Amino acid sequence: MQDVLKGQIAVVTGASSGIGTGVAKSLAQAGATVVVNYSSSKSQLAAQAVLDEITSAGGSGMIAQCDVSKEAEVEAMFAEVIARYGTVDILVNNAGLQRDAAFHELTLEQWNTVIDVNLTGQFLCARAAIREFLRRGPRPEVSAATGKIICMSSVHELIPWAGHVNYAASKGAIKMLMQSLAQEYGDRQIRVNSICPGAIQTPINRDAWSTPQAYNSLMGLIPYNRIGQPQDIGNLAVFLASDLSDYITGASIFIDGGMTVFESFASGG
């Protein structure tokens, strides 16, 4: 899919690690100029390393600090990107985190942290991107769509998750955020879709894959019998950001090695 995103500007939030890094590298490989967002000075070096990898492979982009849950920081990041590149064509709303606890022990702070980043962060970035798409109008020379938004959801927009109620609630809400935006802006040729990963090998879920015992138990949930890689998600992001998917909007695409076919029922149990 070389060059399918040529001439387009993509913002990837939370791109200094995990899935965001995989997506940033894939979009760059497909020809997009990529903004590698990172949340705080702690992840600046990692973000720079991602950008260095992109540029040494012949791609282009910049790093941009912003905590996606802070309105002023989101506005400033988009202003900086638009000042530098003229516009934004693609937003990948990827930044996310977990604060796990049994529900009866879940603090308001844990609840708010997850909702602020996973949901409010996606709202703030999507709003900034859509404002820019509307201001700028179509760019038929680079894409059939006026703008594309990809929301990083999860299999947990569908599968309930005990012990992770705040996270599951945030991802369930992303589904309605994404679909309502697709409905509201479809007539302006803005496409909005979600990627719903299963288990992807990143720092967020290290406990689920870092020992052979944990990995084997995880495989009990995955018919395809391997953990996913950020590159798997990157491939799908390129497709959803490109005109190859021009008739897809309002869709949640599950990419999970079959997790959502519920393997535990394979034996009829």
Ligand code: NAD
């Ligand atoms: P990760 O922890 O490696 O990456 C999350 C990224 O988000 C980090 O770079 C982090 O710095 C960034 N981030 C956190 N808070 C932020 C903030 N306030 N502002 C900006 N950036 C912030 O984990 P990951 O697995 O790569 O997760 C990426 C996305 O994929 C998340 O939305 C997560 O919910 C989703 N997801 C992951 C999996 C999986 O199995 N790894 C499965 C389903 C969904």
